[in-house]
Amino acid sequence: MSRSPSLTRAASAVSGALLTLGHLIALYFIYLAYMAEPVGPWDSETVAHSQFASGLVLALSLLLAALTLACVKAAWLRKGWYLLPAVLILAAVLRLTLLAPEL
Known part of the structure; x- marks a missing residue:
């Protein structure tokens, strides 16, 4: 049984909007993390x-990566959506390790 195109478009729009909101929240917190200097x-x-x-x-970002995987597997989103959580994960790991603020 094939899915209707309108249902697929609606699922793409909803999943894209939710992931975008999650990425914006993560971007805000990583901005706060990098701006915090003792x-x-x-x-x-x-x-x-x-x-x-x-x-x-x-x-x-790990949660968003898992949601992105589910949306890509369902063919609602393209593989390019993996880039956003990957960049955020890298930025967070760098701030926790190499770029951590020092006292």
Whole structure:
């Protein structure tokens, strides 16, 4: 049984909108993580907030990658949608490791 084109278009639009919203939220938190720089050696709270935001982005991006996989397998979205969670995962891992703020 084949799917109707209108149902496929609607599923593509809904899944694309949900993934876009998720990516925008992740982008906001990775922006916060990269903008958080400690004022001095006593400012461990800012480092903790940066690490928390990066960890949140990592978890959210992994969830978005799984949702993207499901949408691509259902043929609602194209494979190019994998790029966004991959970039966000890379940015979060870099902020947690090599680019972590230092005290």
